[in-house]
Every structure is written in C-alpha cells, then in structure tokens.
Amino acid sequence: MNAPTTATADPHPRTGDERDSRPPLSSRLPRPWAFPLLAYASTWILTLGVWAWLGDRNVAQVPSVERRKYHGWQLHFVFKDASNYLDVARFGYPDHLPLAADGSVKANNTAFFPLLPMLVKAVAVPLGGRYVLAALIVSVVLGAASAFAVWKLADHLRGRRVADRAVLLYCLFPGAFVFGYLYSEPLAALLAAFCLLALVKRQWLLAGVLAGAGTAVRPNMVALCAACAVAAAVAIHRERDWRSLWAPLLSPIGGAAYLVWGTVRYDDARFWFKTQDQGWDQHTDWGVDTVKRVLWLDPDVRAEPAQNAVHTIFFVLAVVGVVWLLQEKFPPAVTVFTLGVLLLSFTASAQGSKPRFVWTAFPLLIAAGVRLRGRVLAAVLVAFAVGFVWLAGWSPLHYGRGAP
Incomplete structure (x- = not known):
C-alpha cells in the first residue's frame, strides 16, 4: 500500500478554513485542475505586458553577439542564462575547457546542467531545428506543469483551499518572472514538487527517479537528496520500511551522471567546480555575500541600491516564510528540502x-x-504582481547586473 502514514505525512492539517462553507475556488470550475493553469496564465499576461512596454528599450543593453542571433520578442525571452541553455541545446558542451593565459578556466557552458537543454533539443528536432520556438514551448509547458505540481502538493498537505491560495502566491511571486525566460527553475520546481508528493505518499521508487532527474537540472536540487534521505530514515526508524532506501539511492543519479560524463570528457573531476569558480566567479562563501547585502556593509553592494534592496527584501520574506514553515510542521522531507534550497542559495x-x-x-x-x-x-x-512586473521590466534594462 502507498497510502500516507504518520511516518511521512502530517495527520493533523490545520488550515483555519473549517468555518467557511463555500466551496474552494478550484472546485467551482468544471475541472478543478484548471485553476493552477489559470493562475499560471496570469503570469504570462503580465509578462507579455512587460514585453510590449519594453519594446526595443533594452536592445542597447543586449550584447552584440546576442543581437546578431535573436530579434524582436526573442531578445526578451532569450535573456542571460537562457542564451547559455539554448546554446547547449543547439551545439552541446564544448570539446575542451577554454583556458585563459594564466591557466584558469574561462566562463563556459559546462556550468549549466543538461536536462533543460536536452528537453529543448528533443522538441526542436521535430520542429526542423527552430530552437527558439522549441524553447518557448518547453518553457510554457514546464511552467504550467510546475504550477499544477505545486497545487497538487499543497492540496495533499493542507487541502484544496490552501492549494488554491498557494498556487496564486507561487505564480505571482516576483521571482516567478523567470517563467518568461528559458530558465531552469520551473523545471526544478516541477520535479521537486512531484518528488516531495511521492515521498509523503511513500512512493519511494518514483520519488528517487524524480529526485534523480531534478539533480540533472540545477545543482541546488541536491536538496532533494537530503529530503529523500530524511524521509527514508523516518520510514525505517518508525516502520522498518527498507524499500524507502530506493529514494536516497536514486536521488543523486542525474547530477552524478553529468559530473562523471564531464570528468571523462575533460579529464578533470573538478571541471564543473573550476568553471563555476574561475569562469563565473561563483563559489561557496558561507553566507558572507548575503550578510553584506542584507546589512548593506560592502561599498560595492551599496553602489547598486535597487538590486541590493531586492536581495534585502527577499531575505526578510524568506525568514518570515521559514518561521511559518516550521510552525506548520510539514512532513520532514518538505521542510528539509525547503531549508536546503535556501541554505545553498544564501x-x-x-x-x-x-x-x-x-x-x-x-x-x-x-x-x-x-x-x-x-x-x-x-x-x-x-x-x-507589482514586484513581478518591476523585476521583469528592470532586469532587461540593467543587463550588466548579473542574472536576476
């Protein structure tokens, strides 16, 4: 049986809606699952509005190499990291790591994990190599599917009313403006939500496969490995359910496969770490940069007040969210995944x-x-929604400030 038990699911969901006799919004539709899709559609209404307002305002900000490859709406959609993912889909990874004169690794596309570009390529081939169109299709489908997945997880954890509210918050949260780019976060959220749902339902093999796919999307999806390990530990401790080990055993397979492939291709087990550190100046600093931004301590940080204000505001929102998360006492796997993603980011x-x-x-x-x-x-x-529109409009006009 795959029914949830106290080992993985909260037996006492608390929503505060018990006195509301009206049906949830989604239940008033002919098909309740259409509600998260309508919520997702609102993000594209906002995105298209921003694109129309931007027009060609941001063209001067776009590097000339991008202007030669893309035009019109494509310059809005293929933004920063999206260009890297699209290049991987089109041309694959480089034959060798590009090196600077001092022997350090230059910025290159091996920093970007493979599952998203693989999906774009799979759609582009039957479209006759129309990669931008394929990327748009993949992005729209993944975004809609992620909204549905978050809605399903919320419904399982706290019921339909909370699910309806949660998916509205998910789709209009300012960070959701990346729905309008070929970014990997929607695919990561899709796989993570269904993986967590599988864990709380004790579907161990499915959870492991979904987590394994997730680790091939973004490096911070290693948080799914921790979630799988915790869920398995709880199941073994409480019920001696040794089948639960499938989840943690399979969870790292996607990311590990990419790292092994790159190790063989580049004859360097540290190829990804070198690219991140030396090429893209990305590394673990144990929160030093985050503290400087939140407390406005670094002169370089203070020189970018708008961008730094965004970091500060969303750090505070994250802290408030964590307090609420801990008070809710969600299943351990859900909590561990959430804290893991934030820890890796901060x-x-x-x-x-x-x-x-x-x-x-x-x-x-x-x-x-x-x-x-x-x-x-x-x-x-x-x-x-206001923050969504502001970020979607501000970021393309400040192209040199880093990926949003």
Missing part, C-alpha cells in the same frame, strides 16, 4: 536571496497559503 557568492532562488523554495508559499486569506491575501497578491 551561502553561494553572488547568489544569495535573489527572488528566483527564494521562489524555488516553494513550500514557503504553501505555508503562506495557510495563513493569508481574504483581503490580506488580495493585498499580498497585488504587491507580488
């Missing part, structure tokens, strides 16, 4: 509390969905 140099990284820790929004209702929820959603 301890990474030049990453910190970027909105899209806080958004990837989406169980925070499920916890928020338990508490935010009525006018308070409406006000928060409006504030989120």
Whole structure:
C-alpha cells in the first residue's frame, strides 16, 4: 500500500478554513485542475505586458553577439542564462575547457546542467531545428506543469483551499518572472514538487527517479537528496520500511551522471567546480555575500541600491516564510528540502536571496497559503504582481547586473 502514514505525512492539517462553507475556488470550475493553469496564465499576461512596454528599450543593453542571433520578442525571452541553455541545446558542451593565459578556466557552458537543454533539443528536432520556438514551448509547458505540481502538493498537505491560495502566491511571486525566460527553475520546481508528493505518499521508487532527474537540472536540487534521505530514515526508524532506501539511492543519479560524463570528457573531476569558480566567479562563501547585502556593509553592494534592496527584501520574506514553515510542521522531507534550497542559495557568492532562488523554495508559499486569506491575501497578491512586473521590466534594462 502507498497510502500516507504518520511516518511521512502530517495527520493533523490545520488550515483555519473549517468555518467557511463555500466551496474552494478550484472546485467551482468544471475541472478543478484548471485553476493552477489559470493562475499560471496570469503570469504570462503580465509578462507579455512587460514585453510590449519594453519594446526595443533594452536592445542597447543586449550584447552584440546576442543581437546578431535573436530579434524582436526573442531578445526578451532569450535573456542571460537562457542564451547559455539554448546554446547547449543547439551545439552541446564544448570539446575542451577554454583556458585563459594564466591557466584558469574561462566562463563556459559546462556550468549549466543538461536536462533543460536536452528537453529543448528533443522538441526542436521535430520542429526542423527552430530552437527558439522549441524553447518557448518547453518553457510554457514546464511552467504550467510546475504550477499544477505545486497545487497538487499543497492540496495533499493542507487541502484544496490552501492549494488554491498557494498556487496564486507561487505564480505571482516576483521571482516567478523567470517563467518568461528559458530558465531552469520551473523545471526544478516541477520535479521537486512531484518528488516531495511521492515521498509523503511513500512512493519511494518514483520519488528517487524524480529526485534523480531534478539533480540533472540545477545543482541546488541536491536538496532533494537530503529530503529523500530524511524521509527514508523516518520510514525505517518508525516502520522498518527498507524499500524507502530506493529514494536516497536514486536521488543523486542525474547530477552524478553529468559530473562523471564531464570528468571523462575533460579529464578533470573538478571541471564543473573550476568553471563555476574561475569562469563565473561563483563559489561557496558561507553566507558572507548575503550578510553584506542584507546589512548593506560592502561599498560595492551599496553602489547598486535597487538590486541590493531586492536581495534585502527577499531575505526578510524568506525568514518570515521559514518561521511559518516550521510552525506548520510539514512532513520532514518538505521542510528539509525547503531549508536546503535556501541554505545553498544564501551561502553561494553572488547568489544569495535573489527572488528566483527564494521562489524555488516553494513550500514557503504553501505555508503562506495557510495563513493569508481574504483581503490580506488580495493585498499580498497585488504587491507580488507589482514586484513581478518591476523585476521583469528592470532586469532587461540593467543587463550588466548579473542574472536576476
């Protein structure tokens, strides 16, 4: 039997909605699952509005090499990291690591994990090599599927009303503006949400496969490995369910396969770490950069007040979300995944509390969905939508400030 038990699921969900006799919003639709898709559609309405407003305002900000490859709406969609993913889909990874005169590794596309570009290539081939169109299709489908997955997880954890509120928060959270780019966060959230759902339902093999796929999307999806390990430990301790070991055993397979492949191809087991550190100036600094940004301590940080204000605001939102998450007492796997994503983000140099990284820790929004209702929820959603539009419009006009 795969029914959830106290080993993995909270037997006492608390929503605060018991006195509300009205049916949930999604239950008023002919097909309840259409609700998260409608919520997701709202993000594209906002995105298309921003694209229309931007017009060619950001063209001067785009590197000339990008302007030669893309035009019109493509310059909005193929933004920063999206260009790297698209190049991997088109041309694959480099034959060798590019080196600078001092022997250090230059920035290159081996920093980007393979599953997203693999999906784009799989769609582009039957489209006759129309890679940008394929990327747009993949991005839209993955975004919609991620909204559905978060809604399903929230429904299982706290019921349909909370699920409806959580998916609205998920789709309008300012970090969700990456729905409009070929970025990997929606695919990561999709796999993570279904993996966590499989864990709380004790579907161990499925959870391991989904986690393994997730680790081939983004390095911070190693948090799924921790979630699988914790869920298995709880199941073994409480019920001697040794089948649960499938989840942690399979969970790292995707990311590990990429690292092994690169080790053989480049004859260097540290190829990815060198590319990240030497090429892209990305490394673990144990939170130093995050602290400097949040406390406005570094002169370089203070020189970018708008960007730094975003980091500070979303760090505070993350802290509030963590407090709510811990108070909810979600199944351990859900909590461990969320804290793991935040920890990996906050301890990474030049990453910190970027909105899209806080958004990837989406169980925070499920916890928020338990508490935010009525006018308070409406006000928060409006504030989120304003932040969504501002980030989607500001980032392309400040191309040199790093990936949003």
